[in-house]
Amino acid sequence: MKSFFVRIGLLVMLAVGMGWSNVSAAENENPSFQYINRLLTEEAIKQGIPPEVLKSVAWVESGWKQFVNGKPNISSDGGIGIMQITNKADYDQTSLKNDIAYNIRAGAEILNEMYNRGDLPKLSGGTEYVIESWYFPVMAYNGTKPINSPIYKDRDPIQTNSNAYQEKVMAALNRYHLEGRTLARYPFVKSDFEYDSNSTNNIIFKKKLYTIPNVITTSHAALVMNSKVITTTDGVKLRKTPGTSQKELRSLVKGTPLTIAGNFVYDETKAKNNQFVWYPVKTSSGENGYVSSAYLAKSIFTVNKVTDQSTKVTGNVAKGYSITVSGSDKVKNRDISSADQTYSLAISSKLKQGTKLTFTLKDAKGLVHEKKTIAVTDGTPPGKPKVSAIDDNDIVIKGNAEKGSMVYAHVKGKSIGSAKADSKTGNYIIKISKQKAGTKVLVKVKDAAGNFSSGNTITVIDKTPPGMPKVNTIDDNDTTIKGTAEKGSRVYAYVSGKSIANAKASSSGTYSIKITKKKAGTKIILKAKDAAGNFSSGRTMTVIDKTPPAAPKVNKVTSKTTKMTGTAEKNGTVKIYRGSTYLKTATVNAKGSYSLAIKAQKKGTVLSVYAYDKAKNKSKATKVTVK
Structure with a gap:
């Protein structure tokens, strides 16, 4: 029976040997709670007993007390110490009273003897690490008397005898070691037991082998490095170090997958009344911490989401388990796995949304280790938006x-x-x-249901007009309009609302529009149109006058002339020079005539007369020789 626990026991002794001295409390005083936890755990593993079972027996027997009021804990019926050893002359009575480790060892050996008895009923397929296998050995530890009958034979319908010793032990085990889980019940019937309630004779067990159809519970001692586990309830605390008083890293929901990252340890606060141990674990995201063993269950099976579009059921299964599916005959079962592996169960035809599938995991001996029910979800994607x-x-x-x-x-x-x-x-x-x-x-x-549609791709339309084009000055001699605009846009030139020409801006943004010469004062509007057809606002350019006026005409000038007259471009000006000496300026009236007073000039003097238009363009000189 010890084969399962041998390796664990060696690891535990190495793990707990550091930081824990031998019992060194004052004489006839109980050690710290966590030291007792260590003694019970280590001895249970050494003896091949689930620690949860030995701890629960000790709890019901004595509340984990070897001494009471400074004296050995001896009950009225002669039970001694933490394990309440009774009528066992083979053991040293003084050591039973005064040595807690010796008392625990004796209790574990006696419990083991009960497990190996051939006259007690057995669990079909049960092994020492299956806690339900210990129901009858625990009963026998106290005695197979009618008072410990699993059921009341004289009551209808059948009622569990909650006062039976083994029921009290299993209730304590449930309370302190199995958060979010419950031990599987044996399917007892009245004919299984024969006894007289008024007699002290032992019960006669009529049925010697039981099959439990529900999920059984394995000891946490079955967990080793890299074991896959899940949390058994909501609100499980992942702590930085082992202890209920230690920093909480986060709260985990029921079913959170974890990986065992090392050997279990005990609560760092030695006085803490926690019967469980702490396992170092790693989350799927790689975060490390500690979780109480009471909240962990071995995970042997996962199932991925099944939808109404699925053609197979997939997941992972541990070595040594078969998968039976109920809820639909469209899903195939699977024989016992030969290794830890992924699985794939074919679905013969599509399942309806809401169909409930129950997966039952059994070992080679027929024990149920896990049951999981899922509902077929909506897997039909919505339409494209x-x-x-x-x-x-x-x-x-x-x-x-x-x-x-x-x-x-x-x-x-x-x-x-x-x-x-x-x-x-x-x-x-x-x-x-x-x-x-x-x-x-x-x-x-x-x-x-979380289904995504196919995507609808929309290209953002260009509705932003290009910037107003920049334009170089335009004069009445120009045959091109030049400037810059949005790269690749087309630039249009308008006069009086009509397009006169256009050109495309280059990759650098420059453009050149060919036009015919426009009269000075003509207003030309320039607009840019981008590839999306957006027009910029218009830039208005006025054609500049760059054409010089005609040379002015000058009437005869003599040495006696004091008023010069003549004609030039209307509304312009004329200027008179003698050589390079400026003499005077006259304004040309609207009829094109001008007149200006001058001093009489010497005969033979040459005067130069220039006409200027409003744009200040200068004509050629008209030269006049004074007569």
């Missing part, structure tokens, strides 16, 4: 999708926004930041 056009000025995306679904918008794999579709209309509005023209936005729908 409808999406309204998006332009580069939009700050929302609008459309329609499956009612009540979540709609997500992504750009290059990153979410830019999401919204819930209206439960009545299916309409949705996703708030976003403005996106550049040409950006591809992928919109997908996720239904309540």
